[in-house]
Amino acid sequence: MSTRTAAPVARPQRTTSTSGARMSRRRWFAEVGWRHVVGLLAVVYAGFPIVYVISASLSEGGTLTGSNALFAEISTANYAALSDTLFWSWMVNTLVIATVTGIGTVLMGAAAAYAMSRFRFTGRRATLTSLLIIQMFPQMLAFVAIFLLLLGLGNVVPALGLNSKLALICVYLGGALGVNTFLMYGFFNTVPRELDEAAKIDGATHSQIYWTIILRLVAPILAVVGLLSFISSFGEFLIARVILQSEANWTIAVGLYGWVSALLEANWGLFAAGAVISAVPVLALFLFLQKYIVGGLTAGAVKG
Structure with missing residues (x-):
């Protein structure tokens, strides 16, 4: 009896689909993706001072230099002191x-x-x-x-x-x-x-x-x-x-x-x-x- 072997899978198709996916990702980043990166950097740049001030307001020490470690100390003493x-x-x-x-x-x-x-x-x-x-x-x-x-x-x-x-x-x-x-x-x-x-x-x-x-x-x-x-x-x-x-x-x-x-x-x-x-x-x-x-x-x- 003679045995038949299965035909090998065509490799070039997978390579073509992979390269097409890479090209589509590159095109998406070139047209749209870079805008998301710029937007994210803008949000981080604008939001960091706000986060820093909130961290300083929760620091009972009362100094900005002591708030370099964000939210290292959480206290509402400063907010309570506003009533005085x-x-x-x-x-x-x-x-x-x-x-x-x-x-x-x-x-x-x-x-x-x-x-x-x-x-x-x-x-x-x-x-x-x-x-x-x-x-x-x-x-x-x-x-x-x-x-x-x-x-x-x-x-x-x-x-x-x-x-x-x-x-x-x-x-x-x-x-x-x-x-x-x-x-x-x-x-x-x-x-x-x-x-x-x-x-x-x-x-x-x-x-x-x-x-x-x-x-x-x-x-x-x-x-x-x-x-x-x-x-x-x-x-x-x-x-x-x-x-x-x-x-x-x-x-x-x-x-x-x-x-x-x-x-x-x-x-x-x-x-x-x-x-x-x-x-x-x-x-x-x-x-x-x-x-x-x-x-x-x-x-x-x-x-x-």
Whole structure:
């Protein structure tokens, strides 16, 4: 009897499939994979300071140099010690100032942008040019003039003088009005004027068109402006330090700086704990407005 042997397996096919898989992996990395690597490095680079500050806030030693070993010591003593300070008063002051500034900036900027976008009047172009030029100069350059202005204004209207939170809010509103108005103006121009004309035919007034139609269509830019205004006023230090002179009226930025300004008695543990808690409102507001921001960025990508 003769025996038959099985035919050998074709090796070239496996080699071809393996090389094809390697080529597809290389192509995926060349087109998409490197973006994941860059994104991961960016997350690590941005997240390490946050992790370091959280570790320092949980270290009872109260120094940043002693927190090189992350989470080597976990204690809530720094957070408990905040109740013995004016931290929560500073937090309330900051939230009030930032919230009023954010709402006021949105209302004032939206009204000004609507007028610039929909009406034609004498001085309109000069006003837009002035707003564009004002953006070139940061507000902190005028802190000496602001100090002298409030010093003299306080003699006439004490509520708008130095050491007044209302005066600080007015300064923030004035500084943010130019850039936010110009930003909203470009977004208002994207809303078709035919909507205004159709509403006028139906008998709507300018006030009804503005509050019921326009503001709803430009909600994404309102959310962006409100968020940016809140964040900028929440963490602003220089002007707040010049205007707010009594410790009870300080904001978070001024108060936390006061804890570490003395080199010999710097309490970095309290500073880190306060910094972690003060980041929560900003993070919560950003997460709440994220859907409006993303919606505004993607609204023009689809027609229909």
